[in-house]
Amino acid sequence: MTKPSDVVGVSPRWEEIHEEIRLAGPTDAKVLITGESGVGKEVVAHLIHKNSRRANGQLVTLNCAGVPESLLESELFGHVRGSFTDAHRDKRGVLEQADGGTIFMDEIGEMSLRMQALLLRFLETGEIQPVGAHGPVKRVDTRLIAATNRDLLTQVAQGAFREDLYYRINVMHIPVPPLRERAEDIMALFQAFFERFSTQYKRPLPSFTDEAAGFVQTYRWPGNVRQLKNVAERLVLRDAVRPLTVADLPREITEDAVASAGPVSAPGEPARPDRFERLLQGESFWTVVHEPFMSRDITREELRHIVRRGLTRTHGSYRQLTALFNLPPNDYKSLLNFLRKHDCHVPYKPFRTVAAPTKPATAAVTPAPPAEREPAVARAAAAPPPAPVAARTA
């Protein structure tokens, strides 16, 4: 398991999560952690436990998807020898194993209705009665942390998850955002995993070229941190002494970049350059991107991707992006307004970690010293909601 000291996060979103962990840790309140697969829900659960008065107690994990219905009571409450055919000896259930500590119920959205009823009963009374035991019930002091990548409220609406249980486990809620929404963490995670795996395998510490760094920072990372960790491990094993180029990256990353910039030719037609390439070849952003976006031919995520690719080249400068997208300097504000209005104003900071254009074309993963803020962008970011730029396409 990831040690608390190995947990990486530098983004403002991660800071918020850390703050929630600091608040939730000492309280004993039940916590529900939600988020896509691989975002680090289990990591967050461990940090909460370590931040609580139970840190010296056990953190017991139960994967709710993996418990056979026939063994539910026994898993949760334990059993006494001879209570059923395979009960050769007394066994403590997970709720008792976690007495004085924390029970982490993973994939709680997969819990059967029967298991939900058993858990609810326990949460109401704090009492356990091992299967086959006849003595008085035991009380345990176990804190519950639950996690799921499902939308529990939808499951409640569908009758698959009990509403009373939902409110009981959701005293504090920590949603862990996907990696693509905290892009600042991407390079920091690569750095940490590169160091870890190059030590483990005794291989050279990799670095990225500017372009490769841009690709990994703009990729969607559908498998989140788990996927990034696997990619980092594979890259260390390439044993490269030179900086890694785009050609060294796994195809899942490079192909996604092409796909998400949107195909612009019909099937059977000779391939036309993607929209980003067309911008590089001198076509205007308003024609190549704005217009199809307004008529919904490209999605918000595709638009963001194009912006990220541009920011990779301009090292985070929106002013230079305006020029790169073949717009006159006067369109700078309209561009920002348009992007902000449609929630596509990508934070520029992660792109500042890449070496400046005047330096050699390699980006050590170690973040470069922070470049000065771009005051105009900072001002624009704080500006009131933008005016529409609808007339632009006319």
Ligand SMILES: Nc1ncnc2c1ncn2[C@@H]1O[C@H](COP(=O)(O)OP(=O)(O)OP(=O)(O)O)[C@@H](O)[C@H]1O
């Ligand atoms: N902030 C982080 N710093 C370092 N490692 C991390 C971080 N977040 C996640 N990881 C690593 O990524 C992997 C996936 O994390 P974790 O198992 O916590 O994800 P999860 O959200 O529980 O995923 P799933 O929904 O698939 O169970 C683990 O190997 C974990 O150690």
Ligand SMILES: [Mg+2]
């Ligand atoms: Mg998990």
